[in-house]
Amino acid sequence: MPNYRRARVSGASYFFTVNLASRRSDLLVTHIHELRAAYAATIRDMPVICDAMVVLPDHLHAVWTLPPGDCDFSERWRKIKHRFSRNLGGAVGRTAHPTALSASKRAKRECGIWQRRFWEHVIRNEADYAAHVAYCWGNPVKHGFVEHAVDWPYSSLHRDIRLGRAPDYLSR
Secondary structure, X not given: OOOOOOOOOOOOEEEEEEEEOOOOXXXXXXXXXXXXXXXXXXXXXXXXXXXXXXXXXXXEEEEEEOOOOOOOHHHHHHHHHXXXXXXXXXXXXXXXXXXXXXXXXHHOOOOOOEOOOOEEEEOOOHXXXXXXXXXXXXXXXXXXXXXXXXXOOOEOHHHHHXXXXXXXXXXX
16 A cells, blocks of 8 residues: 655645546536535634635645644545535436446445545745745636636635735736
């Protein structure tokens, strides 16, 4: 069994990339309400400061700051994934036939919506933080979904513009 090494720094800021199993899927945006509900329920139970987040059709990026003394981001992502999958009602996003799932996924009662793992990066300093927040905001442009970041509806950029945290040029 692999030994995944994760940097666990209590109260740190982290950048995450979380992917659906199918990179051709659009579940995250077509079911944004279910994703938001899963996120809200999880953060209510296990708070974080969401510094930035962007949801694309098949993946999302987030910058979170965990509370002092807390480094359990893995459990938060596990709960978000589980709640989202459950909120879909079990039918949407499942593979066409149960035998198409691997034996290990069937044994763990996974429905095959999410990639099992996610990528995380501990934010090292202010410049690293700013770069990763900007990466979240600009990702829809990078993928060609919109010409201007402000045009993508599933981004914390809108909140940050309202709060005066985003550069003026991003609000057009």
